Amino acid sequence: MQLFYTPDHARVGDVIPYYENGEFKLFYLKNWNPYFGSDKTYGWHLLTTKDLIHYESETAIGILGGTGCIIKVEGLYHLYYCVFEDQPQRQYVCHATSTDLTNWTKYPDETFGPDESIYLLTDWRDPHVIWNEEEKCWWMILCAQNQGNTKRRGCVGLCKSADLHHWTCCEPLYAPQSSMSAYECPDLFYMNGWWYLVFSQFTDRFQTLYRMSRSCNGPWIRPKTDSFDGRAFYAAKTCSDGEHRYIFGWNPTRTQNTWNFDPDPTHEGYDYKTYDWGGSLVPHEIYAREDGTLAVRSNPALKKTLTVSNEIKWIPLNGDWKVDQTSVNVDSPIAYASIISENDVPHQGCLSLDFTFTPGTERFAVVLQADQEFARGYYFYLDPKRQRIEYKSAIRMHEQGGWTFQYDVELERPVELIPNQTYSMEIFVDESVMEVYVNDEVAMSVRAYDLHDRKFGLAVSDGAVKFENVKLTTLGEL
Structure with a gap:
């Protein structure tokens, strides 16, 4: 068995966690190793687990696209994801629904991109949707870049909706004008009197980070230690089972030379090689200290195993x-x-x-x-x-x-x-x-x-x- 899940002939990419009825439903982007063959199934895959160690057989769910989120409203599951175009580079948010998490109905007429007066067209991905009780509407935060005078435009974008089908672009939720990369896989949750904004970045630093605020609208405080892990843990999103909250990221492999950036290939071994995109699924448990800052500890099921x-x-x-x-x-x-x-x-x-x-x-x-x-x-x-x-x-x-x-x-x-x-x-x-x-x-x-x-x-x-x-x-x- 494995302590940290790695699929056969493939790697775990971005994880989209969802919890219901005593089980974690871990959707993830599957990155196949090149030697596997022609019968690989692309797109989102689903893992089900109760303890984050023992997993049922995974399934492909027919969603071809990038990172997003799953929510359930009045018995219907809503899935938001992103798709990509090249030459020129464009990214769009898409919507699908399901009654069983397996068969999905897509809404191509609802696909939308960024408001060009607020955001750049090049980055508009990783939608994450929550119900905002204070504003009595749905919030969608996104990986985005806002308009600006410098290349440091990475931000967490914001859209709002009354019905989950029609979205209005708003000013960014968080735009510190400090990073040249868009803030990937954003996540937003409330716990013990604090709002926490989680995102990953790959310029200046290559980590999953967080900010905290007493209000969902900010201002967003950078804590003294603002990361959950180091370079070998990325694109992490969180999910709670009602008692504990976990953050799900991937520990990258170093065998595929994903970026064609490895040193001299005559060197033996892999320890000196570059990190790939995707690897093994790693869940950390996170919790709040008395001052509201977040700490990280191991999944309790590891010790029980x-x-x-x-x-x-x-x-x-x-x-x-x-x-x-x-x-x-x-x-x-x-x-x-x-x-x-x-x-x-x-x-x-x-x-x-x-x-x-x-x-x-x-x-x-x-x-x-x-x-x-x-x-x-x-x-x-x-x-x-x-x-x-x-x-x-x-x-x-x-x-x-x-x-x-x-x-x-x-x-x-x-x-x-x-x-x-x-x-x-x-x-x-x-x-x-x-x-x-x-x-x-x-x-x-x-x-x-x-x-x-x-x-x-x-x-x-x-x-x-x-x-x-x-x-x-x-x-x-x-």
């Missing part, structure tokens, strides 16, 4: 490590200390632990797929100086990595790290997918291909760290 505990055995490599049944710690004030497991990293499993560090500690790491010399592996560094978790892949550990990556940081996420406080950390592994969660607040998605069936370990550089409650859980005993 990985139920088998495996005994961990350690081999100290350097440093004066103290080891007992479920904890290890080291005080290494002027050197690098490392310890490696006798256990292999599972193909599906979770490594979890708590950590506490002393003042002045430079940095420390949890490492997966390490070799016996503790050289090449996948390193997750906790960095108190820079208040972040940083990911370095195996290729960064030798000279070829310096040629390939001319920059210092491969992936990073901001994390508040305070000495003498205890934090939790989980790393879920599903073949090439790794999903990391720190303190049930911060998430970082990683795609790692090249190293398998190696060890995991811990490292501390110039400091003292205690790792406690170290657990390795799997689907079956290793």
